[in-house]
Amino acid sequence: xxxxxxxxxxxxxxxxxxxxxxxxxxxxxxxxxxxxxxxxxxxxxxxxxxxxxxxxxxxxxxxxxxxxxxxxxxxxxxxxxxxxxxxxxxxxxxxxxxxxxxxxxxxxxxxxxxxxxxxxxxxxxxxxxxxxxxxxxxxxxxxxxxxxxxxxxxxxxxxxxxxxxxxxxxxxxxxxxxxxxxxxxxxxxxxxxxxxxxxxxxxxxxxxxxxxxxxxxxxxxxxxxxxxxxxxxxxxxxxxxxxxxxxxxxxxxxxxxxxxxxxxxxxxxxxxxxxxxxxxxxxxxxxxxxxxxxxxxxxxxxxx
Numbered sequence: 467x468x469x470x471x472x473x474x475x476x477x478x479x480x481x482x483x484x485x486x487x488x489x490x491x492x493x494x495x496x497x498x499x500x501x502x503x504x505x506x507x508x509x510x511x512x513x514x515x516x517x518x519x520x521x522x523x524x525x526x527x528x529x530x531x532x533x534x535x536x537x538x539x540x541x542x543x544x545x546x547x548x549x550x551x552x553x554x555x556x557x558x559x560x561x562x563x564x565x566x567x568x569x570x571x572x573x574x575x576x577x578x579x580x581x582x583x584x585x586x587x588x589x590x591x592x593x594x595x596x597x598x599x600x601x602x603x604x605x606x607x608x609x610x611x612x613x614x615x616x617x618x619x620x621x622x623x624x625x626x627x628x629x630x631x632x633x634x635x636x637x638x639x640x641x642x643x644x645x646x647x648x649x650x651x652x653x654x655x656x657x658x659x660x661x662x663x664x665x666x667x668x669x670x671x672x673x674x675x676x677x678x679x680x681x682x683x684x685x686x687x688x689x690x691x692x693x694x695x696x697x698x699x700x701x702x703x704x705x706x707x708x709x710x711x712x713x714x715x716x717x718x719x720x721x722x723x724x725x726x727x728x729x730x731x732x733x734x735x736x737x738x739x740x741x742x743x744x745x746x747x748x749x750x751x752x753x754x755x756x757x758x759x760x761x762x763x764x765x766x767x768x769x770x
Contacts (some may be wrong), residue, residue, distance in 0.1 A: 469622040497647045503666045505650035589660040600741040603637040603655035603726040606684040617707045620731035621690040626700040633663040643678035658748035667694035687727045707732045
């Protein structure tokens with residue numbers, strides 16, 4: 467017996483939805499849904515909760531749409547009751563207005579709490595001392611400075627596992643967005659400003675980082691490697707960089723600022739105050755509460 471065309475189309479639609487749901491179960495390939503840090507995990511949970519709450523409305527509406535189209539289709543001998551004078555039902559009005567309102571209020575409460583809990587500048591609770599990394603977005607590369615360790619890298623970020631990382635982010639180029647999907651959300655990198663972002667990797671592993679904004683011809687090359695290691699491995703890496711890498715000078719930094727792509731580079735030293743200079747040179751009287759006179763005193767010192 468030949469199935470009606472409308473029924474076949476509905477079956478294909480249902481099968482496509484089931485296939486999509488089955489394939490999206492491979493969350494390891496969708497890195498946003500495969501968090502490796504406390505911030506990313508809370509953000510993932512917020513997305514899942516929001517999706518489930520919205521599905522309470524969306525799924526029944528989609529199902530009813532298909533049912534109504536099928537039931538009231540133009541066909542001879544259809545049994546659907548024709549009631550042209552029907553125009554109001556208090557029960558139905560309460561259902562299709564009340565449920566969405568409750569869901570919106572629930573989402574509002576959850577979102578407000580999550581917004582305050584996930585404030586990017588809020589330090590993470592930990593018994594370990596945070597690691598500070600100063601991030602500068604350049605065209606088309608990322609400069610990472612480790613002020614406490616005295617080293618710097620290009621397009622390579624190493625951090626110890628289970629240690630909070632305090633990122634200070636700015637730009638010596640058009641505005642960009644610093645993003646490590648498996649550790650947390652994006653944070654803008656803007657010239658003349660120093661944004662703060664606190665993240666943490668809960669386990670050893672390799673992660674992907676990138677710039678999420680369009681910044682010109684080679685913006686697609688603005689990605690960087692992130693490696694979370696043990697504390698011992700991190701300390702050994704720092705010592706290796708200090709022993710076997712060249713120094714970053716002011717002239718070298720000026721060459722880095724010029725638009726170009728770059729492979730991974732490491733530097734054993736960098737000019738003192740380089741990050742502060744980068745921030746203040748675009749807006750000396752508008753950053754960190756510094757006066758113009760105070761900002762002018764911040765000049766990088768060449769390492770001897």
